[in-house]
Amino acid sequence: MACFITLEGIDGAGKTSHLPAIAALLAEHGIDALLTREPGGTPLGERLRALLLDPATQATLDTETLLMFAARCEHVQTVIRPALASxxxxxxxxxxxxxxxxxxxxxGVDSARIATLEDWVQQGLQPDLTLLFDAPTEVAHARMAGxxxxxxxxxxxxxxHQRVRAAYLARAAADPTRIVLIRADQPLAQVRADALAAVAALLAAQGARA
Ligand SMILES: Nc1ncnc2c1ncn2[C@@H]1O[C@H](COP(=O)(O)OP(=O)(O)OP(=O)(O)O)[C@@H](O)[C@H]1O
Ligand SMILES: [Mg+2]
Structure with a gap:
């Protein structure tokens, strides 16, 4: 069965750096994975991403949250679900x-409201594995700087950023089966090894089920 993997973490933690290695590990197992991102992943989603990330954009908290889910809705319905279904x-x-x-x-948006949108847009779709790349905010900030x-x-x-990190860690603590915490304040090669080990464990579990 096709799996859905997500990479998470604060800005600059070191997520995107590991996408090629994850794709390569999957390829070694004969899996040609679709690599995508949020916000984005569709023509409309990428336009919404540009608006959401533009420092000149002004949006209320609710508007920002709805735009994130509008982009996600397009992504789930036109890219993620069709790929997994195939x-x-x-x-x-x-x-x-x-x-x-x-x-x-x-x-500070109420998480119950986010959960309502999650249910509406995802209709039960959840990642099979989430890698949470965690590092202190100063470390991540230094990686972005310049x-x-x-x-x-x-x-x-x-x-x-500290509140964002704390919220990510709370989610990982609440769902340790899906969310694997990766210590991202280590040398790149070690972070990569830890991330690949988590993906390898998913592959092994899939193999065991097949
Ligand atoms: N473990 C690491 N040690 C040292 N530098 C790293 C490490 N991981 C990533 N970097 C460097 O930090 C920078 C940010 O990495 P990357 O783009 O992977 O982070 P990101 O979490 O995807 O960032 P963003 O949130 O902006 O998308 C890059 O220059 C990358 O080379
Ligand atoms: Mg990135």
Missing amino acids: GRWVVSDRFTDATFAFQGGGR ERQLDRFEQEAAAF
Whole structure:
């Protein structure tokens, strides 16, 4: 059965760096995974991403949350579900845990409201495995610094990123079967090894079930 894997973590934690290695491990097992990201992953979603990340965009908390789920709805209905239904694995660089962490933890949107949108848009779809790349906010911030102009979320104060991190950790603690905590404040090669071990465990579990 095709699996859905998501990568999560605060801005700059070091998520996207590991996508190619994850894809390569899956390829070694004969799996041609679809690599995608949120917000984004569809033509409309990428346009919404540009708006959501633009520091010039002004949006209320509810509007921001709804736009995230509008992008996600398009992504789930036109990309993720069709891929999984056709037997193709999907790896997404961020998904709904990010909305609970950023809009919920970071901005203070009631998590029950986010859960309502999650039910509406996902209709029960959940990742089979989520890798949570966790690092102290100072470490992540230092990794982003100087790279490029910071986006609308990256520009937020340190306290915002600390709340986002805490919300991610709380979700991992509440769902340790799905969410595997990866210590991202280690050398890149070690973080990669830990991430690949978690994916290998999923592959082994799938093999055992087949
Ligand atoms: N474990 C690590 N040790 C040192 N540097 C790292 C590590 N992981 C990633 N980096 C570097 O930190 C920067 C950010 O990494 P990456 O783009 O993977 O993070 P990200 O979590 O995807 O960021 P964003 O939230 O902005 O998408 C890159 O320059 C990358 O090379
Ligand atoms: Mg990234």
